[in-house]
Amino acid sequence: MATLSSATRSTLRKQLRDFLSRCESSSSSSQGHLPLILYPSPDAFPPRVSGALHISVLDSSFNPPSNAHLALSTLVPPASTSEHPNAHLLLFSATNADKGTGRSGDLKPENRLDLMLLLAKDVEAALKGAGQEANVFVGLVDKPLMGDKSSLIHALLRQHGHTPAVHSEGAHASDGASPARLHYIVGTDTLVRFFEPKYYGGQEGFERVCRQFFEVERTRFLCVKRPASRNSADAEQVKKEEEEVLSRANIRRRVECGDVVVVDVPEAEGISSTRVRKLLQGSQPAEQKRTELKQLVTPSIAEYLLNEQSIWME
Template identity: 40%
Template structure:
């Protein structure tokens, strides 16, 4: 781990050393939001002429980060200004389905390590990136939480980047007290907070981890989600916000979209069982995860 940490810049190296204590304090003090890394101390740094800060939020389990996560982070809004002023990687210590996590998952600290590596990777493209912890499982509530805690020199507009599997879950009534509560949450998110959802389609094979395995034969043309299409055809609430611009669908390169955290975990467990050499392991991981994450997964035996 120390060898990986030494590859980071000075700001990220200092954040890396503090991650463990930051996470412990977050949980012990029952905090709800905490920035644990920012590209610049005054993140987000905005031009003086900026009238509204457009922040891209990538809210995921990062278990581990994949090339699909990096692809999502590099999406651009279709409407002006056609760029984001900054990016926020968000990790919730509490998941709506999985609670505090499942056996075999990377630990929260390991995920933060990998999120920091992903942030450093994207900063090479001149992105302003922050990494934050939240203790809230649902997107709508997270949005309100961010508006309460984030400070900038201009009003914020949050653009939530997600795969189609996440968008489908967002509109499942089982996560809300009632249909009315879901409608109210949508009104607060899309109207009052003026937040948006940018959805990149992911196929069922990629979500399940089939398409992303090395040597998989699932055709790249399967980068479409029948579940998403069913949602938008039969869920009037989701369709309403799609038609009104609150939800935007974006294409993602099928060669990138096919990768999933499930596939990476499956591959690593199979590689260990087969006694795969370090060289073969690294070569395969290079096709699945961002380059800085490769040595971490290859040496830390996370899964």
């Protein structure tokens, strides 16, 4: 990787393997491990900012990262939202609520880490180019559900004197701690899964998680609308499906009080990790593949994927 020395890359990969090993050996634990910040370094998180700390969290499989991930990482909330992120966390989960530890054909965690580090550099460059604070971090977490992840991130923040932001904008906790709020970037499918009681053992568990997530930790969802299709019939269907999701009682309540903010990210239209994987596994001529790939991912990630083609055959 052009941005990291081989020694640094080796060290980070070892930290990743050690973290995953600890997670595997204690998978029965209900507590989970504190998130591990790998980039730029564990002691760099959380960053020092003026006022409240607002962290956008892009929690993804990064399999691999695409230009859609870049657009989501740098999105600007609507003008009606007074709280804008001044830190950005790219978060990789060791397990997934539906997929477990992964599926056949997925990138190895070491490769995903390499790619997340490249994406972090690209996010930093994009933020600096837009005149924004470039506090970008890469982290690992071992719990699949967002409620647990939010609690673990806040546990890490508390170690550094941050507590969940209270309702009054800019207010501080009574003990003098600095307020912090997480802004979780999700799509409508992920939003629906969060509000499914089956993931929490029933309605009582679901309501308990919601109280902790929204009321105690004050975590907010930035829900990204699906890109409009060029086909008018498809576009109308997508619109109806999104309206149906946002009108569900549990979700509508959170939209109305600002805990769920709907955002539009047109730059992500037509781009997905699945499309990138299919292209790399296809039989197109090398030059055609390179040209198409550079429309889907950043130049540094394209170079890595083309140079490491063997990872798709493992």
